Amino acid sequence: MQTKTLHKRLDQKQENLKSLLDMQDDVVFKEVFIPGYESTGLFVFVNGTMDYPAFNEIVLDLSAAQVETNHPISIEQLVLSKICPVREQDIETYEKAKEYIFDGKTLLFIDGIVTGYVLNLEKEKIRALSEPSTERVVRGPKIGFIESLQENIGLIRQYSSHPSLIVKQHKIGTMEKREVALIYYEGKASDSLIKEVNQRVNEVKATDLQDSGMLEELIEDTAFSPFPQIQNTERPDKVLAALQEGRVVIMMDGSPFALMAPTTITMLLQSPDDYYERWVAGSFLRALRYFSLFVTVFLSGIYISLVSFNPGLLPTELAMTIAGTRENVPFPPFVEAIIMELTIELLREAGIRLPSPIGQTVGLVGGVIIGQAAVQANIVSSLMVIIVSITTITSFTVPQYSFGLAFRALRFGAMIFSAVLGLYGTTLFFIIVISHLSKLTSFQEPYFQPMDFIGKKTWKDAFFRLPKRKKGGNILESSGRQNS
Amino acid sequence: MKRLWLILLIPLLSSCWDSHNIEELSLVVGMGIDKSKKKNEIMLTEQILVPPGNSLQENQAQLKYKNVTVSAKTLHEAIRDSLLITNTVLTNHQRILLINEDVLRKIPMEAIINQSIRDNNTRRSCLVYLTKRPTREILGLADYGEIPSNVIYELKDNVKRTNKILPPLTLGNASSSLQSDGSFAIQGVEIKGKKLILEGAGVINNSKLVGVMNNEDIASLNWLNGEVKGGIIEAVHHGNPFSVEVIKRTKRKVTTELNGDHLTINVKVGYTTRLSEDWYGKENSFKKSYLKDAERVAEDKVEEDVEEIVWKLQHKYKTGVAGLYRYVENQHPKFWEKNKNKWDEIFSNADINYQVDLRIIDFGSKGGVK
Structure with a gap:
């Protein structure tokens, strides 16, 4: 496309612009008559981005303009003075004009003046500030970011x-x-x-x-x-x-x-209200989160390895109970675990995708009815249902949703390792995960800090949230990164 | 690179050969060893847990255990033979090992427990008991559907309340005792009135059963060993019986003196106690002298009992069950080194002085009659 300079006459401009934008039905052309100068102006904009009250004000201003007899000013000066607060730029070519129109700007052309004016009369469409839906806290600011x-x-x-x-x-x-x-x-x-x-x-x-x-x-x-x-x-x-x-x-x-x-990994397990609540409660909840992370990944794996490889490590009474619940189940624990874990993951996914009132029903129907029926039909053992429920609940305690997703996926890895190599495999998987975490970096800084070395100062904000000191400023700072 | 991944996947394909689901295993909780009718064979009874079914009705109908009995020349062979009858045996959960007296009279104990000790699966914490009746009979006693092995196992906790039970003898303890002086006592199990009871004890010396003791002997032996953790001393004062309950041991001191080859062992123990029952109508526990008198009577009773068991040990069994050899070993190492093979003889000729100091520190919520 060649660059084409604007014409001087308004009807030519309009014609050219219309042919340039012929397919676009939402481009609006609005003429305004400026009686004081007996001239015409043309506004071009995309319908829907316009801030109409501001637009009306300018149109009113222009149509009410009178020629001052004492100090006559040209029409160009008049227009410039009226549009001064919203004027952004001047344009000379049709291509530029098109670009600005679709950028949401309003163009103003005056008959007899080559230059077109770019006006910013854009109205941003934003929702009101509201509580962040993915990271709720009991105590603390209730404001969240929006899309703007x-x-x-x-x-x-x-x-x-x-x-x-x-x-x-x-x-x-x-x-x-x-x-x-x-x-x-x-x-x-x-x-x-x-x-x-x-x-x-x-x-x-x-x-x-x-x-x-x-x-x-x-x-x-x-x-x-x-x-x-x-x-x-x-x-x-x-x-x-x-x-x-x-x-x-x-x-x-x-x-x-x-x-x-x-x-760092510790950041992902911290919730802001750890710091807003009293430190004992904060520390307890934080420690609980680490524990639940471990349970999420390893509980089903440990169950599988204890039941099919190392039953001697169970207390005798528990061994009896487990053997009793597994009596008529046709599948080995691994298959049983995979069936239940997949069912739960499916329910969870379905619950998210469906409209919220139905989503809850699906969760209830799935959780209660499938669980109960599966046990009664001897497809899975009742203990397996308990274990799967626990791992599911614990996976929700991670404050960062994406981090929780990672561990939900890793759970299946732990289960496979346990099913193949027993407790040895579970340990192996633990070592693999830890070594991967130690190797991982985030913007060339170790991901696993501050767990990579031992020191009270760095640990006291990792697993626990110990009390702040009045001197020495923000607790967040002391927890800080080593190289900043 | 792609081939490497395939190689790494091989272990996964070959997997699971150790996998054995818990419900397909026979969880052994107790074992009993008897003499077989066949010559030179032993008879092994395994008590296997039967998992409770899912429904309630099933539960009431079925027994919670089953017993499997086989006989073979060695214990391991017997265990393997039992696989012809039941699922793979898992002895990790074995809690008790019952040995019949007849077996121990013929076969050394060292040999009987050899397999269990050698094998990594059987825990060293498994308890060992002696039976007069065939173990098969004891393990087969269905008392209200309870598992006999568990009944026996759980009775061991009562050692804090009564002194008529020997402290639990684990497989590990038995093995280490057999390795050192080879002399110890095993708690006995009996059936009385269709109930399992802990009664009597056997005295083992050099892997052989050399005698049996009754419950009173066990109590006295516990006093001598300093193993009393609770229980009652019965005595009579002012013509009426009274009892004193042991609370806590405050001291125990064992000194040994050597005079040439003659050994003197002095044992001094102290206990705090509680006057738990008194039938004397004119008691006045608020008076210190009354309690002091009661203390003295109880002390005399204990010392008398201990004297009796010492006599039995020295003259009847001729062995130092009491574990007093450790003090000689520590206090006179040179003498011990020279004479450790003659320990039974030395013990039998030694003078043993036992002195007990009881202190009644409590007499409960009644102390006198107005």
Whole structure:
């Protein structure tokens, strides 16, 4: 397409623009007569992006304009003075005009003037701020991010007025451009980290993204790991805490989820209300979460290995009970476990996909009826149902949904290893998971810290949440990263 | 690279050969060893748990255990022979091992428990008991559907309440005792009135059964060994019986003196006790002298009993069941080194002085009559 400069006459302009945009029915042409100068203006915009009250004001202003006899001004000067608050740019070609129209801007052409004016009369469609639905807390701020980047940054700026909070914006995408913002505290985030994040975000510039989840996958260290290497959150308080710890926060327009890098495994198991509640309760809940993580991955595996390989390790009475419940079950424990685990995963998936009132019913019907019927029909043993229920419940205690998903998947690995090699296999799987975690990095920082070395200072915020000291500032800082 | 993955998958395909589901195993809780009718063979009775069924009605109908009896020359052969009758045997959960007296009179105990000790599956914490009746009869006693092995096993906890039970003898203890001085006592099990009871004990010396003791002897032996953890001392004062319950041991001191080849062992023990019953109508426990008198009577009773068991050990069984050899070994190592093979003889000729100090620190919620 050649560049074509705008015509001087309005009807020619309109004709050309119409032929350029012939397929688009939602492009609106609106003429306005400026009586003082006996001239005509033309507004071109895409219907639906227009902020009509602001538009009306300008139209009223223009049509009411009179020629001042004392100081006559040209029509160009008049228009410029009227549109000054919303004017963004001037254009000379039809191609530019088309581009701006679809960017949501409003164009104004005046008969007799070649230049077209780009007006920003855009109205952003956003929902109201509400409680974050994926990360609820009992006590703590109840505000969450929304899909508008500018609103989200405004939210962060509102709570952190420090001038060293830096917001850097990039545009990503080929067809649809999305704003991506890198946010960090200058001086707290290390230079190498900022460089690394910048570089990775630049590398994915030519990709169209719908959500920060897609960005996350493109900039993380390795995609071949079940563990998320970047934490996401909907909560401004979590983002602020991460900023203070010297992390870089990446936010994308159109996604309410902020990414925080680098991420460590302990971060994923901390919930903000650990810090808002009293420390004893916070520590207890945090320790409970680590325990439930272990149960999620290994309980079914341990059951399988105890029942089919090492029954001598069970207490005698328990061995009797288990043998009793398994008496008429036709499958080996592994098959039994796979059947039940898959059923539960299916129910869970169905529950998420269905509309919420039906979803709950499915959960109930599936959980209670299938479980009960399967036991009565001797397809699975009652103990297996209990174990599967426990592992399912414990997998929900992980504050980070994506992290919980990783462990749900790993559970099947543990079950296979146990079914093949017994308790030895379970131990082997544990070692494999731990060594993988130790090898993993998030933005070139160890993922497994601070568990990689022993010291009271680093551990006291990992497994437990010990009381804050009044001196020495924020507990989050002392938990901090070693190289920031 | 693709081939490497296939190689790594081979272990998965070859898997599961150790896999054996729990419901297909025979969980053995108890074993009994008798003499077989066939010559030179022993008879093994295995008590196998039968898992309860799912429905309630099934539960009431069926027994909770089954017994399998086979006979063979060695214990392991017998266990393997039992596989002709029942599922694969799992002895991890074995709780008791019953041995018939007749077996121990003929075959050394070392040989009888050899397989169980050698085998990693049978726990060293499995308890060993002696029976006068055939073990098959004892393990076959269905008392209200309870599992005989469990009944016997659970009685061991009563050692804190009565002193007429020997402290539980585990397979590991038995093995280590056989390795050292080879002399110890085994708790006996009997059937009385269609009930299983712990009664009597056998004295083992050099792997052989050399004698049996009654319940009173067991109590006295416990006093001598310092193994009393509870139980009652019965005595008579002012012509009326009274009983004193043992609370806690406060001290035990064993000193040995050597005079040439003659050994003197002094045992001093102290216990706190409680006046738990008193039939004397004019009691006045609020008076210190009254309690002191009762203490003295009880002490005399205990010392008398101990004297009797010492006499029995020295002259009837001629063996130092009491484990006093350790003190000689520690306090006179040179003498022990020279004479350890003659320990039974030395013990039999030794002077044993036993002194007990009972202190009544409590007399409950009644102390006198107005």
